[in-house]
Amino acid sequence: MLDQIEAAMERLRGVAHRTPVLTSRQLNEISGAEIFIKCENLQRGGAFKFRGAYNTISQLSDQQKKVGVITHSSGNHAQAVAITGGLLGIPTVIIMPNNAPQVKINATRGYGAEVVLCEPTQEARESTVQALIDEKGYTLIHPYDNDNIIAGAATTALELLEDVPNLDILVGPVGGGGLIAGSSAYAKLSGKVPYVIAVEPRGADDAFRSFYGDEHITSQNPITIADGLRTTTSKRTLRLIKEHVDRIIKVTDAQIIEAVGFMMERMKIVAEPSGASTVAPFLFSKEFAGKRIGIIISGGNMDISVLKNGLVSLDNSLD
Amino acid sequence: MLDQIEAAMERLRGVAHRTPVLTSRQLNEISGAEIFIKCENLQRGGAFKFRGAYNTISQLSDQQKKVGVITHSSGNHAQAVAITGGLLGIPTVIIMPNNAPQVKINATRGYGAEVVLCEPTQEARESTVQALIDEKGYTLIHPYDNDNIIAGAATTALELLEDVPNLDILVGPVGGGGLIAGSSAYAKLSGKVPYVIAVEPRGADDAFRSFYGDEHITSQNPITIADGLRTTTSKRTLRLIKEHVDRIIKVTDAQIIEAVGFMMERMKIVAEPSGASTVAPFLFSKEFAGKRIGIIISGGNMDISVLKNGLVSLDNSLD
Numbered sequence: 237m238l239d240q241i242e243a244a245m246e247r248l249r250g251v252a253h254r255t256p257v258l259t260s261r262q263l264n265e266i267s268g269a270e271i272f273i274k275c276e277n278l279q280r281g282g283a284f285k286f287r288g289a290y291n292t293i294s295q296l297s298d299q300q301k302k303v304g305v306i307t308h309s310s311g312n313h314a315q316a317v318a319i320t321g322g323l324l325g326i327p328t329v330i331i332m333p334n335n336a337p338q339v340k341i342n343a344t345r346g347y348g349a350e351v352v353l354c355e356p357t358q359e360a361r362e363s364t365v366q367a368l369i370d371e372k373g374y375t376l377i378h379p380y381d382n383d384n385i386i387a388g389a390a391t392t393a394l395e396l397l398e399d400v401p402n403l404d405i406l407v408g409p410v411g412g413g414g415l416i417a418g419s420s421a422y423a424k425l426s427g428k429v430p431y432v433i434a435v436e437p438r439g440a441d442d443a444f445r446s447f448y449g450d451e452h453i454t455s456q457n458p459i460t461i462a463d464g465l466r467t468t469t470s471k472r473t474l475r476l477i478k479e480h481v482d483r484i485i486k487v488t489d490a491q492i493i494e495a496v497g498f499m500m501e502r503m504k505i506v507a508e509p510s511g512a513s514t515v516a517p518f519l520f521s522k523e524f525a526g527k528r529i530g531i532i533i534s535g536g537n538m539d540i541s542v543l544k545n546g547l548v549s550l551d552n553s554l555d
Numbered sequence: 556m557l558d559q560i561e562a563a564m565e566r567l568r569g570v571a572h573r574t575p576v577l578t579s580r581q582l583n584e585i586s587g588a589e590i591f592i593k594c595e596n597l598q599r600g601g602a603f604k605f606r607g608a609y610n611t612i613s614q615l616s617d618q619q620k621k622v623g624v625i626t627h628s629s630g631n632h633a634q635a636v637a638i639t640g641g642l643l644g645i646p647t648v649i650i651m652p653n654n655a656p657q658v659k660i661n662a663t664r665g666y667g668a669e670v671v672l673c674e675p676t677q678e679a680r681e682s683t684v685q686a687l688i689d690e691k692g693y694t695l696i697h698p699y700d701n702d703n704i705i706a707g708a709a710t711t712a713l714e715l716l717e718d719v720p721n722l723d724i725l726v727g728p729v730g731g732g733g734l735i736a737g738s739s740a741y742a743k744l745s746g747k748v749p750y751v752i753a754v755e756p757r758g759a760d761d762a763f764r765s766f767y768g769d770e771h772i773t774s775q776n777p778i779t780i781a782d783g784l785r786t787t788t789s790k791r792t793l794r795l796i797k798e799h800v801d802r803i804i805k806v807t808d809a810q811i812i813e814a815v816g817f818m819m820e821r822m823k824i825v826a827e828p829s830g831a832s833t834v835a836p837f838l839f840s841k842e843f844a845g846k847r848i849g850i851i852i853s854g855g856n857m858d859i860s861v862l863k864n865g866l867v868s869l870d871n872s873l874d
Contacts, residue, residue, distance in 0.1 A: 256575040256597075258597060261599075275823075277823040278575075278577060278822075278823055278824075280580075282821075282823055500825050501825075501857075502601075503597075504594075504596040504597055504601055504824060504825040504826075504855030504856075505597075505823060505824055505825065506819050506820075506823040506824065506825060507823075536823035537823075538820075
C-alpha cells in the first residue's frame with residue numbers, strides 16, 4: 237500500500253496543489269501543543285478529493301477514458317471528478333439530487349461535466365447511476381470505497397510529513413473514511429507517526445460505534461452541520477481505520493462551529509464544517525499538551541449565504 | 556535602499572512567516588491573466604505590518620529597547636508592534652481610541668502590550684502619545700513614515716519575487732503608503748518588475764489625487780469599508796510612490812466587497828477589505844489579460860460579527 241501511495245504522489249506532482257502547512261500561535265497556546273495545519277481547503281476544487289479522483293481516473297484504461305466516468309455526489313467529490321475529467325479530456329457525468337443548490341450545479345457544469353438530476357433519495361441516485369452505466373458503459377468513480385481513491389487521499393499525509401517530520405500525532409476527519417484510512421495507513425506503514433486520531437461529529441458517529449464495537453454500523457439519519465461527514469464507512473475503509481487509527485474523538489456541532497469561526501478569525505482561512513471539525517478537539521482540551529500534532533483540514537467549500545445563515549444558527553446552537 | 560530591504564529580509568528570516576503564494580484558476584479565467592497572490596493575511600498578527608515593526612524595533616539601541624516603544628493605532632500596526640515587543644521583551648505602549656472594539660483592546664493586551672485609551676480624535680491621540688514620550692522617553696514607532704518600516708514592508712515583494720520570478724506587474728494597496736512605497740521600490744530598483752500598480756478605495760483617494768496632481772493631498776473624512784486604507788500618505792511615502800509606481804487604480808467599496816467574497820468562497824482565505832481591494836480590479840476587467848501579475852493581500856483581520864454585518868450591508872451597497 238505504501239508503494240501505491242508513493243506512486244499516487246508521483247502522479248499528482250505538478251497537477252495537485254502542494255497545499256501549505258500553517259501554524260497558529262493562539263491555537264498552540266490554547267491547546268498547549270505544537271500544531272501544524274495541512275490546508276486541503278486550498279487544494280484544487282477546495283478539498284482533498286481532487287487527489288483521489290485524479291489518481292483514480294488517470295489510471296483508467298484508454299477504453300474506459302474514451303467512454304467516460306460517472307459518480308453521484310453533490311459535494312466535493314463531484315467537483316473533483318469534474319475537474320479531473322476536464323483536465324484529462326474524459327467525458328464526465330455527475331448525478332446530483334434535484335434539490336442541490338443551483339450554484340453547485342452550475343459550478344460542476346462549469347468544470348465541463350454533464351450534470352444529471354434525480355430525485356433526492358439514495359435509491360434514485362443509485363438506480364440513475366446504474367441505468368447510465370448499463371446504457372453507456374461509464375466507469376463508476378466511488379467517492380471513497382476504492383483503493384486508488386484512498387491512495388490518492390493518503391498523499392495528504394505524505395506531503396504533510398515531508399514538510400513537518402517528527403509528528404507525535406496525526407489527525408484527520410472521518411466520514412466515508414477514505415481520507416483517514418489512507419492517511420493513517422501512510423502514517424503507520426511508513427513508521428513516521430506513532431499515533432493517529434480520527435474526528436467525527438457526534439450526530440454522525442457511525443465510525444465511532446463501528447470502531448469501538450463489533451459490528452459495522454452504517455449511519456442512519458445523521459444530523460450534523462458537517463455535511464461532508466454524513467457519509468458512512470465502507471468495509472474497506474473501516475478495516476483500514478481499525479488497523480491504523482488509534483482513537484476516534486467525537487465533537488459537537490457547537491464545537492465544530494467554534495472551530496470554523498476560530499479558523500476564519502484567527503487563521504484567516506475558510507474551512508467548511510467538515511474541514512474545521514479536526515481542530516475542535518484542540519480548542520476545548522489541553523489533553524494533548526506538549527505534543528507535535530499534524531491536523532488535516534479536508535476542505536473549504538461553503539458559500540457565503542450558508543456562512544451567514546450558519547453563523548446565525550450557530551448563535552442558537554451555542555445557547 | 557535595496558541594501559536596507561535585503562538586510563531587513565535577513566532580520567526577518569525565521570521570525571516572520573514566509574507567507575504562501577496562492578493561485579486561482581477562476582481568477583485567471585476571469586481576468587485573462589496569470590495571477591499570483593502573496594498572502595500577508597497569513598502573516599504573524601494577520602497582516603504585513605509585522606515585517607516593518609520587527610525590522611524597526613529590533614534595530615533600536617539597547618537604551619531605546621530598555622525604555623520601550625509607543626505607537627497609536629487601533630489596527631494592524633498596533634498588533635504588529637505589540638507582538639514584536641513581546642518577542643523582544645521590550646515595553647510596549649499602544650494608544651487606542653476609547654471606542655475601539657473590546658476584542659481589539661483585549662487582543663493587543665494579550666500580546667503583552669500596555670493599552671492606553673484616549674478620546675477618539677486625532678488631536679487626543681497625538682497629544683496622549685507626545686505626553687507619554689515626554690514623560691517616559693518612549694521611542695515612537697510610526698506606522699509608515701519611517702525608512703525601516705518601509706524596508707521591512709518591502710520584504711513582502713522580495714519574497715514574492717523569490718517564489719515567482721518574471722512578473723510583468725506587481726500590485727499592492729495604498730493607504731499610508733508604506734507597503735507600496737517599499738514594494739515598488741524593491742520591484743524597480745532590483746530590476747525585477749517593469750510595472751507597478753497601486754490600488755486605492757475611491758472614497759479615500761488622496762494618494763490618487765496627489766499622484767496625478769501637483770500637490771500633496773491628505774485625506775479628509777475618507778469614507779470606505781477598507782478601514783486600513785483610510786490613512787494618508789506622508790511626504791516620504793508619496794515621494795517613493797511617485798518615483799516607482801506606474802499607475803493608481805481606484806476601486807469602489809462594492810467592488811472591494813465582491814473581492815472579499817470571491818476570496819472567501821473561491822480561494823478559501825479571509826482577506827479584510829483593505830487586503831482584498833487589490834484583487835478587485837482583476838475581477839472586473841480583462842485589461843491585464845496575458846500578463847503575469849503578483850498581487851499583495853495586505854491583511855486579514857476582521858471579526859466574524861463585522862463580516863456578518865458587512866455582508867448584510869454589502870447587499871445594500873450593491874443595489
